[in-house]
Amino acid sequence: MENKLNPITIKNFTTESGVVCPVLNLTFEVFGPALHTAPVVLVNHALTGNSRVVGIDGWWNDLIGDNKTIDTNKYTVIAFNIPGNGYDKTTIDNYTDFKTRDIAQLFIQGIQFLEIDQLYALIGGSVGGGIAWEMLALEPKITQHLIPIATDWKSTDWLIANCFLQEQILNNSSRPIEDARAHAMLCYRTPESFKQKFQRTRNEELAIFNVESWLLHHGQKLQKRFQLSSYKMMNQLLKTIDITRNSESFEVLASKIEAEIHIIGIDSDLFFTAKENKETYQELKKLHVKVSYQEIKSVHGHDAFLIEYEQLNNLLADIFKGNNKI
Template structure:
């Protein structure tokens, strides 16, 4: 069931002011009280519905699963503007909002429901970037940070692809569907697609193109154009290291534990794995894991055995 908190007089990173923002969220597992709190930040096309019959991460979060709802209180906010059940349009120019703004909003939302600290802060892709932003804002309020299939800043490659998506969304006759088809080729890999479709046809139509069209139609049915513009733009704003912020120095001082999980075939977040190894060598509280998969960025939604094996060490 969706719940709501109201945030008033919010100042954006660009110094513009928003008088009222409705922040919707869901709670799973144990009621808010004495049990450890896990905050889950959703990805670009995700939402707060992380568990249950239609939960997009039910293979990870459920009763007697890795994130066990018998033990934890799991909370998930909807990123304002994500259009989940058409309940939270942000009513701003989509290019005015950053992941830092969303991180600040989520902390304000937690304060509204009387939560001061988190046992774990976890998110994949865009949600992982927002998790980095939240942890850097208030490291003493987070015990375990778990960013998955993401990075702590948007690379030029990510920014360039966000720009192409934005062009499609503003210029195409069928913007959401076409943008989604392009995005799917970033979320998977040539090896994954070639292995799956093998030049198969149904009549005169290649099966791979039929699959892309299906994903385009599916997203069009549940995502407004404004929502897709907003979520896509946010992806390119991830950046905790602006203004000469030194992540290595931060990790040395911070008490939070970081468990970064990446995918070796990720075409979207092609991170410098050597950099992660250096961070791990320099900081006892930083652990780095790699999911081995041919499926690319979406492997965090596909390789559940590997992901759960990693998460089992954390939870």
């Protein structure tokens, strides 16, 4: 499925920190039926992702597409590029001026520009799910279903600490993208995942352990397709997820939610832990929000939402069944 980038020009956007951006370009792609002819699903991409969720190089082809769980015969699927992710050739150098909520505000403006009254579903993994949480906190009626995967409504101290180290590497290393990526892979996977994959084997040609050559490979691969300013921007957003910052309490925000929330955690996630997800579920349940909690079982940690497609499809199937109409 070939598609094209569509631009929206947003003028005089003021960030949460008070910085005015005279012009910001928000780009997006649309898959499936034309807008306003079918229910709309908004997909928020993760750290190294982009708007290309379906088709050639589509990063969620196993979940979204013709006759897939999110069926592009039945649903119009939209994905925005997070400004500064580099996919649309634009970058943002002043990344510290932005927080996750700013991106949520921009995405809401994009939805309004497209004259979409309400989404059928708002789905995102990792930082994309954090943006989805922020969108729902800002606009409680924006979607019928919120599906946050391997994420939460706030960045924990552990996550902030990892993002801090990532930023140190990105600002100080002589090979910033490669080295930051190598460190990040330790957080995206688990000790058990590495044990299962490598078994302490060696790469005789390079005279190093296979786990080391794998980390080098991932660093070099990302360096070829990702820009330094984009990595800094996305890391900043991962660090600043918090729907309650300079806002109302979690209880007050939750009381306004009308959407059904389907939290999907990963039992081995070291980044957004299952324990935090379960606590969020229990809090929402106490506040009488329509919420469910389901879990991907995997040794692979945070990255399991991009690996365990069969489980994810099964967990989401009921939400997207049937011939829904506008």
